[in-house]
Amino acid sequence: QVQLVESGGGLVQAGGSLRLSCAASGSIFGVMGWYRQAQGKQRELVAVITRGSTTTYAESVKGRFTISRVNAKNTVSLQMNSLKPEDTGVYYCCARTSWGTDYWGQGTQVTVSS
Secondary structure (H helix, E strand, O other): OOEEEEEOOEEEEOOOOEEEEEEEEOOOEEEEEEEEEOOOOOOEEEEEEOOOOOEEEOHHHOOOEEEEEEHHHOEEEEEEOOOOHHHOEEEEEEEEEOOOOEEEOOOEEEEEEO
16 A cells, blocks of 8 residues: 655745655655645646656746655655745645556645745
8 A cells, every 4th residue: 555654844934944755655656756736726846856866846946945865765855945935835745656656645734924
C-alpha cells in the first residue's frame, strides 16, 4: 500500500522560510514533487525532481525554493525561502511510480502573512 506522509508547513511572515518534507512508502517512485492549491484556484506545480535529480520549478518560485530527495529513503523535501503572501496555500506531495501512477499526500497548509 502506497503512503505519503507530509510534515512541515505552518504560518510564517513574508520573507521567512519553511521546509516541507514527505516520506513515501510502498513502491519505487520515479518523479516526486510538490504541488500547491490556493483558495479558489487550481492546483499547480511547484517543483518536481526525478530519481536522477533533474529538477523543474514553477517560474514563480525559481531562486527561492529548492527541492531535494533521498532515493534510499523515498523522501522529498522542499526548502522555501523568501516566502511571499502569494505562496500561501495547501501544499501536496506527489509521487509517481515507475509505471505512471500518481499518489498524493493529504496536504499541508502554508500561510505567509504580509
